[in-house]
Amino acid sequence: MCEASAYVIDGDNQELIMEAVDSVEPEDGGYKLINIFGEQKFVKGSIYSLSLVDHKVFLKKS
Amino acid sequence: MCEASAYVIDGDNQELIMEAVDSVEPEDGGYKLINIFGEQKFVKGSIYSLSLVDHKVFLKKS
Numbered sequence: 001m002c003e004a005s006a007y008v009i010d011g012d013n014q015e016l017i018m019e020a021v022d023s024v025e026p027e028d029g030g031y032k033l034i035n036i037f038g039e040q041k042f043v044k045g046s047i048y049s050l051s052l053v054d055h056k057v058f059l060k061k062s
Numbered sequence: 063m064c065e066a067s068a069y070v071i072d073g074d075n076q077e078l079i080m081e082a083v084d085s086v087e088p089e090d091g092g093y094k095l096i097n098i099f100g101e102q103k104f105v106k107g108s109i110y111s112l113s114l115v116d117h118k119v120f121l122k123k124s
Binding site for chain 2 (some may be wrong): 049
């Protein structure tokens with residue numbers, strides 16, 4: 001499976017907010033993350049960068 | 063490997079612009095895509111959405 005871990009960048013810090021993320025969809029000025037277990041999380045911000053071979057997605061708060 | 067195909071959304075169309083994408087990094091008001099073969103491509107826009115289990119990354123032109 002090719003899901004990824006989602007991190008929120010806050011200054012110099014990276015906080016892991018969800019593992020096994022499948023989809024990241026824009027919603028209400030932010031992004032809704034859904035993982036392979038069907039869990040959902042909302043981040044007010046945008047997708048900042050991707051490192052897919054490392055299974056990492058970075059978001060940045062707005 | 064967990065690289066993805068990158069599509070640019072233009073209205074109702076989705077154009078495949080690169081396969082086997084590893085990293086997507088912000089650069090100069092857009093994004094630089096690098097695939098696992100080391101090829102690079104620049105998109106003036108932002109990352110719109112992700113569907114990682116489907117190996118798809120969608121960008122939107124600005």
